Amino acid sequence: MMQVLPIQSCANTKKDQSPGRLIVLTGPSGVGKGTLMRSLLQRHPQLYYSVSVTTRSPRPGEINGKSYYFISRSKFEQLIAEGEFLEWAEFAGNYYGTPRETLLNQVQSGKLVVLEIELEGARQIRTSFPNALSIFILPPSFDELEKRIRGRAQDSEEAIARRLCRAQEELKAADEFDIKIVNDNFETALNEIEAALFK
Ligand SMILES: Nc1ncnc2c1ncn2[C@@H]1O[C@H](COP(=O)(O)OP(=O)(O)OP(=O)(O)O)[C@@H](O)[C@H]1O
Ligand SMILES: Nc1nc2c(ncn2[C@@H]2O[C@H](COP(=O)(O)O)[C@@H](O)[C@H]2O)c(=O)[nH]1
DSSP states (O other): OOOOOOGGGSOOSSTTOOOOEEEEEEOOTTSSHHHHHHHHHHHOTTSEEOOOEEOSOOOTTOOBTTTBEEOOHHHHHHHHHTTOEEEEEEETTEEEEEEHHHHHHHHHTTOEEEEEOOHHHHHHHHHHOTTSEEEEEEOSOHHHHHHHHHHHTOSOHHHHHHHHHHHHHHHHTGGGSSEEEEOSSHHHHHHHHHHHHHO
């Protein structure tokens, strides 16, 4: 188990700076988290998005260092052993993790930091950072979720099956989160996230 410093214990060196806050966006694969996140970041450039590390292969159009840091499994395992992740999980056959140092620096400097991560990682963050705001994004229906994953046309049939199977488990955990938002109408869902963040 990695040792994680609570944000509150990270001394804030500048007296007039309020500490930042951690926001966690979670939900089943294909629900629209990434699309919502991109719009949110465009509308609110003051937000800091934590770029994750993964062992998944890049999809067409994904940029190393922007979409993810793409690394090998052995390198990821080395980083786990070195305690470089704030949280990490295995999802549908690949590792995903949040780099610790940059994120803590951003929070300490007063930023609102947003993470888009799966359920196990969100649970780890909740344990380590009880003050983090956690948001769960729901699909309007399971059929619509499947339609969106397939419509994205980025995953193999095997990957889609794994993601849908995992989605059934993730949806059962929605009540663990501070706020639940149904991503049916995109604009409405985005407005609801904004309300949660900036109220
Ligand atoms: N409200 C919406 N109505 C219809 N389609 C949507 C809506 N929101 C997102 N989508 C579409 O659903 C597909 C999946 O969205 P996205 O890739 O953002 O999901 P995700 O939750 O980030 O998935 P993953 O966790 O696998 O990365 C995309 O094609 C996106 O354009
Ligand atoms: N626990 C973590 N989960 C993460 C992280 N970065 C992304 N994710 C989640 O993984 C799945 C699959 O993502 P995809 O890009 O392969 O579709 C999805 O739920 C992401 O939110 C992370 O750093 N930690």
